[in-house]
Amino acid sequence: MEIILLEDVKSVGKKGDKVKVSDSYGRNCLIKKKLGVEATAANLNDLKLKKANDDKIAKEQLDAAKKLAEEMKEMSVVLHMKSGEGGKTFGTISTKEIAKAAKEQLGLDIDKKKIVLDEAIKTLGTHIVSIRLHKDVTAKLSVKVEGDK
Numbered sequence: 001m002e003i004i005l006l007e008d009v010k011s012v013g014k015k016g017d018k019v020k021v022s023d024s025y026g027r028n029c030l031i032k033k034k035l036g037v038e039a040t041a042a043n044l045n046d047l048k049l050k051k052a053n054d055d056k057i058a059k060e061q062l063d064a065a066k067k068l069a070e071e072m073k074e075m076s077v078v079l080h081m082k083s084g085e086g087g088k089t090f091g092t093i094s095t096k097e098i099a100k101a102a103k104e105q106l107g108l109d110i111d112k113k114k115i116v117l118d119e120a121i122k123t124l125g126t127h128i129v130s131i132r133l134h135k136d137v138t139a140k141l142s143v144k145v146e147g148d149k
Contacts (some may be wrong), residue, residue, distance in 0.1 A: 001026040002039035004047050009035055016047060035142035065134035072108075075110070077101040081146030083124060093121035098129060100145055122147060 001023045005013050009030065013019045018039050021030065030036035037043050079101050082090045095115040096144040102108045116138075124147050131139045 003030050003036040004039050004043055005030070005036045007035050016051065018044070018047075031093075062134055062136060065137040065139075069133055069137050069139035072141050073137040075106055075142055076103050076126075078144045078146060080148045081124065081145050089122055089124060089145075089147065091122075093143070093145060098141075101143075102141070 001022050001032065002018055003026050005015055005017050006013050007026065010023065012030075019036075026038070031038065044071070054130065055124050075099060079093055081093060084142055094115060095112040098115055099110045099112040102110050110131060114132045116132060118130075124145050126148060127143045127145065129141050129143050133139050
């Protein structure tokens with residue numbers, strides 16, 4: 001019996017795969033638990049249309065991420081950090097603070113988990129921060145750190 005998997009099934013296959021299983025396993029386990037459907041012509045056509053739609057959505061998301069990455073090259077955010085004599089700073093700038101500043105200053109809703117800091121920002125000046133917008137697209141954002149006395 002051939003089954004189209006609706007979810008990932010360990011040691012059988014991934015979601016969307018067409019797999020060949022025994023009749024009893026297919027009927028009593030996969031179909032009954034709604035983990036798969038029988039591979040009829042209509043279900044195969046639905047799967048093909050769904051994959052085409054998913055590919056289209058993924059391409060649109062990739063294009064949007066590339067466009068945003070191009071726009072972000074010109075953008076920068078300004079953060080303030082407590083500093084003492086001689087420009088010595090107290091503390092570090094976190095990804096949470098960068099995400100909050102981007103939201104307030106630029107109107108960009110960036111998840112703090114997608115911001116990549118090569119090393120902690122502990123000095124005044126301009127720093128370039130990487131932001132993962134998509135699995136294939138990484139943008140650069142300029143973060144300017146100014147001191148407060």
